[in-house]
Amino acid sequence: MVNENRVEIRNLTVRYGKTISLHDVSLDIPRNKIFAIIGPANSGKTTLLKSINRTLELESGSSVQGNITIDGREIHEIWNVYELRRRIGMVFPLPVGLPLSVYDNVAYAPRMAGERRRKVLDEIVERCLRQAALWDEVKDRLKNLGTMLSGGQQQRLTIARALSHSPEILCLDEFSIAIDPVTTMRIEDVLVQLKEEMTIILVTNLVQQARRLGDMTCFINKGRVVQVDTTEVMFSDNPGNQLTYDYVRGVFG
Ligand SMILES: Nc1ncnc2c1ncn2[C@@H]1O[C@H](COP(=O)(O)OP(=O)(O)OP(=O)(O)O)[C@@H](O)[C@H]1O
Ligand SMILES: [Mg+2]
Numbered sequence: 001m002v003n004e005n006r007v008e009i010r011n012l013t014v015r016y017g018k019t020i021s022l023h024d025v026s027l028d029i030p031r032n033k034i035f036a037i038i039g040p041a042n043s044g045k046t047t048l049l050k051s052i053n054r055t056l057e058l059e060s061g062s063s064v065q066g067n068i069t070i071d072g073r074e075i076h077e078i079w080n081v082y083e084l085r086r087r088i089g090m091v092f093p094l095p096v097g098l099p100l101s102v103y104d105n106v107a108y109a110p111r112m113a114g115e116r117r118r119k120v121l122d123e124i125v126e127r128c129l130r131q132a133a134l135w136d137e138v139k140d141r142l143k144n145l146g147t148m149l150s151g152g153q154q155q156r157l158t159i160a161r162a163l164s165h166s167p168e169i170l171c172l173d174e175f176s177i178a179i180d181p182v183t184t185m186r187i188e189d190v191l192v193q194l195k196e197e198m199t200i201i202l203v204t205n206l207v208q209q210a211r212r213l214g215d216m217t218c219f220i221n222k223g224r225v226v227q228v229d230t231t232e233v234m235f236s237d238n239p240g241n242q243l244t245y246d247y248v249r250g251v252f253g
Pocket of ligand 2: 047
């Protein structure tokens with residue numbers, strides 16, 4: 001039987017030196033859904049994503065306790081770290097463009113994986129740029145440097161690059177911080193389509209974005225999970241938790 005949850009986090013505690021950034025976090029992240037994570041600054045949202053793709057190990061002084069499993073298998077055992085990061089796409093708040101052409105930015109990962117056939121690469125580049133709602137704007141200048149695009153276009157290029165690995169889990173960390181609302185909406189539409197193919201973990205400072213996109217919403221505050229429930233419940237008049245109620249209504253945060 002296929003486990004309904006794609007990712008299960010159990011008793012995750014993360015420290016940076018003496019600072020505890022996540023306290024005993026346990027979460028079930030269902031497959032083929034958008035799992036939204038909201039919470040004020042410094043609440044541990046990015047730390048949670050970094051724990052899942054094991055980039056936390058790159059931060060000096062960090063220590064991790066607890067378990068994370070994907071399809072029931074512990075992340076340290078299931079794949080080596082490179083394979084893990086290939087299968088978990090990560091999009092950071094600000095675009096991290098490679099100093100390469102638009103085409104080569106997206107073809108980079110498939111080439112690293114050994115793909116050399118031009119036709120296959122062309123198809124991957126077009127598919128990913130379309131999925132990232134960028135194709136129409138760049139199809140005539142695929143040879144131009146990616147870093148010459150506008151901020152919003154570069155962010156979509158980052159999304160296209162994350163998709164080029166064909167990830168099974170896509171983590172987005174405040175992806176729309178540098179993008180105008182119209183482009184943000186286009187990408188939001190794309191994410192709704194993408195969940196057919198992958199599990200999406202969406203960290204957002206915009207509670208309305210969580211409301212629009214999340215099937216489930218998790219509210220984290222000061223490193224602790226305050227509440228996790230269906231987005232409908234979280235944004236209802238009675239979510240069952242005063243802190244959640246106040247936060248989603250902008251009373252604090
Ligand atoms: N590399 C690090 N070294 C030391 N402390 C860190 C490091 N990264 C994060 N922290 C601390 O861990 C806590 C959680 O940080 P995190 O970046 O996960 O928060 P966040 O919820 O993503 O915040 P934001 O909304 O501002 O992005 C903060 O107190 C932060 O200062
Ligand atoms: Mg963050």
